[in-house]
Amino acid sequence: MQPVTTIHSRTIVLATRDIDTDQIIPARYLTSTERQGFGKALFHDLRYDKNGDVIADFPLNKPEAAGCEVLVAGNNFGCGSSREHAPWAMLDYGIRAVISTEIADIFRNNALKNGLIPIVVDTDTHAWLLEHPGVEVDIDVRAAKLTITGDREVHFQIDAFARFCLVEGIDQLGFLQKQLEAIQIFEEKRSWKP
Amino acid sequence: MKMRGLTLFEKVWNDHIVAGETPATPAVLYVDLHLIHEVTTPQAFALLHERGLPVRRPDLTLATMDHSTPTTPVFSFKDLAVVGESAARQIAQMEKNCKDFGIELLGFESEARGIVHVIGPELGATQPGKTIVCGDSHTSTHGAFGALAFGIGTTEVGHVLATQCLLQRKPRTLSIEVTGQLAEGVCAKDLILAIIGQIGVDGGTGHVLEFRGPAISSMGMEARMTICNMSIEAGARAGMVAPDDTTFEYLHDRPRSPKGSEWDRAVARWRELVSDPEARFDRSVSIDAQSLEPMVTFGTNPGMVVGVNSPVPADDVADPSFRKALEYMRVEPGKPLSANQVDVVFVGSCTNSRLSDLQQAADVLKGHKVAAGVRMLVVPGSVQVKKAAESIGLDRIFIEAGAEWREPGCSMCLGMNGDIVGNGQLCVSTSNRNFEGRQGIGARTILASPMTAAASAVRGRVADPRTIE
Numbered sequence: 001m002q003p004v005t006t007i008h009s010r011t012i013v014l015a016t017r018d019i020d021t022d023q024i025i026p027a028r029y030l031t032s033t034e035r036q037g038f039g040k041a042l043f044h045d046l047r048y049d050k051n052g053d054v055i056a057d058f059p060l061n062k063p064e065a066a067g068c069e070v071l072v073a074g075n076n077f078g079c080g081s082s083r084e085h086a087p088w089a090m091l092d093y094g095i096r097a098v099i100s101t102e103i104a105d106i107f108r109n110n111a112l113k114n115g116l117i118p119i120v121v122d123t124d125t126h127a128w129l130l131e132h133p134g135v136e137v138d139i140d141v142r143a144a145k146l147t148i149t150g151d152r153e154v155h156f157q158i159d160a161f162a163r164f165c166l167v168e169g170i171d172q173l174g175f176l177q178k179q180l181e182a183i184q185i186f187e188e189k190r191s192w193k194p
Numbered sequence: 195m196k197m198r199g200l201t202l203f204e205k206v207w208n209d210h211i212v213a214g215e216t217p218a219t220p221a222v223l224y225v226d227l228h229l230i231h232e233v234t235t236p237q238a239f240a241l242l243h244e245r246g247l248p249v250r251r252p253d254l255t256l257a258t259m260d261h262s263t264p265t266t267p268v269f270s271f272k273d274l275a276v277v278g279e280s281a282a283r284q285i286a287q288m289e290k291n292c293k294d295f296g297i298e299l300l301g302f303e304s305e306a307r308g309i310v311h312v313i314g315p316e317l318g319a320t321q322p323g324k325t326i327v328c329g330d331s332h333t334s335t336h337g338a339f340g341a342l343a344f345g346i347g348t349t350e351v352g353h354v355l356a357t358q359c360l361l362q363r364k365p366r367t368l369s370i371e372v373t374g375q376l377a378e379g380v381c382a383k384d385l386i387l388a389i390i391g392q393i394g395v396d397g398g399t400g401h402v403l404e405f406r407g408p409a410i411s412s413m414g415m416e417a418r419m420t421i422c423n424m425s426i427e428a429g430a431r432a433g434m435v436a437p438d439d440t441t442f443e444y445l446h447d448r449p450r451s452p453k454g455s456e457w458d459r460a461v462a463r464w465r466e467l468v469s470d471p472e473a474r475f476d477r478s479v480s481i482d483a484q485s486l487e488p489m490v491t492f493g494t495n496p497g498m499v500v501g502v503n504s505p506v507p508a509d510d511v512a513d514p515s516f517r518k519a520l521e522y523m524r525v526e527p528g529k530p531l532s533a534n535q536v537d538v539v540f541v542g543s544c545t546n547s548r549l550s551d552l553q554q555a556a557d558v559l560k561g562h563k564v565a566a567g568v569r570m571l572v573v574p575g576s577v578q579v580k581k582a583a584e585s586i587g588l589d590r591i592f593i594e595a596g597a598e599w600r601e602p603g604c605s606m607c608l609g610m611n612g613d614i615v616g617n618g619q620l621c622v623s624t625s626n627r628n629f630e631g632r633q634g635i636g637a638r639t640i641l642a643s644p645m646t647a648a649a650s651a652v653r654g655r656v657a658d659p660r661t662i663e
């Protein structure tokens with residue numbers, strides 16, 4: 001995995017609460033057996049209408065959204081299914097961080113394992129970001145710090161281990177494989193066997 | 195020194211720690227049962243291939259195909275027409291991966307095939323005290339047996355395939371005490387919808403729920419599965435119910451449950467799996483079962499619920515997300531849902547496709563017809579459920595009423611296999627998610643119990659099952 005240390009971008013705002021994984025990527029696009037290519041389906045049914053035409057006023061479709069890597073979303077982003085296709089689609093599209101007041105557990109886990117940074121901020125900061133789409137933000141993963149328009153600094157929580165893996169570009173499977181001896185001992189010593 | 199009491203969750207968690215959690219590193223948690231299906235595994239197997247890794251414990255891995263599989267009745271599974279080339283490729287890939295890595299696949303020809311969360315318990319593979327994971331959020335279902343069961347992403351599926359372990363931070367605990375008993379015509383689905391309505395779709399985030407109290411103890415296993423199944427809809431990591439005699443009776447003599455003296459030893463161990471009286475939960479809430487009526491959703495998440503006879507609430511209309519949901523659903527605040535014409539009724543999914551669910555729907559439907567203009571689809575959760583239902587004539591009741599009786603699978607729950615709700619159509623569904631577009635582009639989903647779904651099929655409008663004679 002490529003290390004992820006800093007992100008500098010303008011924001012796109014999707015103010016809706018409870019954006020679920022079916023909205024992030026509808027199930028009918030999950031039949032691919034690859035990891036790449038899901039960006040086309042990102043927010044598909046919000047980006048395109050029934051006839052497949054672009055919905056011009058959807059935030060991702062606006063000209064100013066081009067090149068933005070940070071999404072600010074309503075509370076409880078990524079709820080619903082465990083599909084890792086959701087962060088894959090976001091990354092494939094070019095979104096590298098998501099900011100909200102709450103991010104669903106499984107989505108957050110999946111995001112971190114793929115280098116998409118989930119950032120939970122306080123409600124005041126969030127409300128301000130929702131009201132000011134397109135502002136410049138800087139994310140420093142190592143310092144767990146979000147800087148808004150160059151001057152307002154907000155610290156966010158990020159699991160120490162996940163952060164270490166992100167900034168070093170280490171994948172977690174490697175860490176688990178180093179535990180194989182302990183796993184074997186655990187299997188042998190258990191009082192019951194599954 | 196007296197030890198502080200432990201919760202059910204903590205007992206199961208502690209029993210599976212290979213390496214403890216530190217501030218710098220998460221715990222290494224051992225997995226006793228890894229369930230896999232065709233949609234969330236291909237990329238995980240690809241990773242193993244890339245790195246030349248074997249599956250560490252194929253014997254603790256169980257595979258089936260359910261999400262993109264067709265449900266149209268045929269004489270031989272060989273004739274099944276899979277919708278779409280890429281779905282067919284995904285299914286073929288699953289067969290190949292299981293063969294390459296030596297994993298048992300309960301495939302098309304298997305009598306044990308079905309929705310992954312229906313067959314695990316049915317086979318007796320789901321047992322108290324186990325850690326169970328699957329690349330599927332409704333893995334929480336298995337918590338009904340006192341297992342710690344939760345959904346994981348595809349990267350984690352790869353971790354478990356390769357090491358049989360997961361890296362996890364310990365979740366917090368939330369006790370949900372259900373007092374009193376459910377009234378006639380009100381069931382587990384209504385209760386869990388009411389709970390989600392009360393705590394919210396993010397009310398359980400970061401927590402493992404334990405459902406407790408008299409209403410839970412007196413429930414059968416299938417009802418408990420319905421409850422735990424939807425824990426994820428409250429954002430919870432998992433849901434659990436302490437195992438008891440009802441659990442043991444259900445598991446006794448299942449194909450994969452322990453036998454003979456092993457059974458006795460297992461039950462003795464399982465009996466310890468209750469929260470100690472002095473155990474402390476991080477949070478607690480309680481809900482009264484007695485006063486509940488059948489519940490239905492009116493919006494686009496499972497927390498937007500209301501009693502079947504109550505009007506759509508108007509209190510949140512200032513909130514744009516709330517208004518957007520109502521606009522999508524084409525329902526009006528202050529008006530009852532029965533004002534809307536129903537187009538489709540779906541009875542199925544890992545929430546409500548077991549024998550008792552089908553029985554409850556059939557009991558309401560018996561002697562009635564599905565209303566003109568309504569399409570009703572009944573999809574049993576597994577081959578075994580289908581057979582059991584047919585042996586007591588439930589299929590006849592459905593077919594005679596004008597419903598379609600299908601082969602098992604996820605079907606219209608997520609519309610991946612071609613079973614979809616048409617654009618703009620209103621569907622009363624026994625599944626678990628009413629998200630925008632979940633059942634098809636523009637599909638408007640109302641979540642309900644099997645009884646409410648059947649009653650709505652009869653009336654052609656959202657209806658209270660207690661009003662059908």
Ligand code: SF4
Pocket residue numbers: 260261309310311330332543544545603604607608625626
């Ligand atoms: S029935 Fe629906 S919720 Fe359950 S496993 Fe299948 S798709 Fe997921």
